[in-house]
Amino acid sequence: MNKNSDINELEIYREALAFSNLIWGISxxxxxxxxxxxGVQLVRAADSISANIAEGFGRYHYRENINFCYYARGSFYEVCDWLRKAITRKLIPNEKEPQIKEFIDLFPRQLNSYIQYLKKCANSPPIKPINQ
Structure with a gap:
């Protein structure tokens, strides 16, 4: 990954950010x-997903980025727990459930793919300058 790139180019970040905004609007x-x-716990956990992806993206080393992706994964599962409670207690509008379900179904695979990509980058040898 080019460290000069913009985090907004990272699809997994955009998806997590949109999801946290969806949760915010519902709550x-x-x-x-x-x-x-x-509400407070659910919003904090949802915000933490994209925040950890962003913090990892800003780190210099791939392994640090991977660690923050693991934190994002933990926040994702915390969100799932709070959502189960919110759904059971009839706090989630029926029309929002498909959007939530889509994110819950797709995000773990997307995050795991991103982590695998980062691991591959971390384990590949550095590119040597042409003049060496």
């Missing part, structure tokens, strides 16, 4: 008690 409509008990 804004909840009452005080729902926001305080589930």
């Amino acid at each position: 804004l409509k909840w009452g005080f008690f729902e926001k305080k008990t589930i």
